[in-house]
Amino acid sequence: MARYASIDEYDVELSGDSLTVGIVMSRFNQDIGEGLLSACTGELKRLGVADGSIRIATVPGALEIPLALQTMARSGRFDALVALGAVIRGETYHFEVVANDACRALMEVQLTTGVPIANGILTCEDDDQALARMQQKGIDCAQVAVEMAKLLHLLGASA
Numbered sequence: 010m011a012r013y014a015s016i017d018e019y020d021v022e023l024s025g026d027s028l029t030v031g032i033v034m035s036r037f038n039q040d041i042g043e044g045l046l047s048a049c050t051g052e053l054k055r056l057g058v059a060d061g062s063i064r065i066a067t068v069p070g071a072l073e074i075p076l077a078l079q080t081m082a083r084s085g086r087f088d089a090l091v092a093l094g095a096v097i098r099g100e101t102y103h104f105e106v107v108a109n110d111a112c113r114a115l116m117e118v119q120l121t122t123g124v125p126i127a128n129g130i131l132t133c134e135d136d137d138q139a140l141a142r143m144q145q146k147g148i149d150c151a152q153v154a155v156e157m158a159k160l161l162h163l164l165g166a167s168a
Contacts, residue, residue: 030064
């Protein structure tokens with residue numbers, strides 16, 4: 010429903026039936042990654058993305074996710090991408106480096122390729138926080154991927 014009678018507004022579209030979605034999951038903190046992946050793929054299917062239109066790649070850690078996503082984005086085969094993983098705070102500065110650089114690189118990939126990336130790399134204080142957030146974050150990422158793919162298709166079609 011339009012907010013303003015004389016201004017066109019794009020509606021939120023969460024129908025994924027025509028989309029191909031790529032997912033890259035970090036194997037570091039694998040239990041959390043698997044929980045994110047299960048929730049994300051379940052929601053993608055609920056939104057209508059076909060099993061054959063979901064591709065999953067795994068990488069060693071969060072810092073490897075952006076390179077895999079960049080390769081997928083440049084292939085031209087994906088409407089949207091999802092990054093899944095968990096960075097848990099430790100006793101060193103390494104947490105900040107990994108969390109900040111992974112996030113920055115995801116943003117760079119999506120802005121340079123034009124393929125939307127849903128950021129599902131959890132940054133948590135401990136395992137309990139990550140376990141509590143993984144289900145909802147996986148669902149959220151699926152919805153973000155579908156919504157942004159649909160919006161970008163509409164924006165490109167109206168240009």
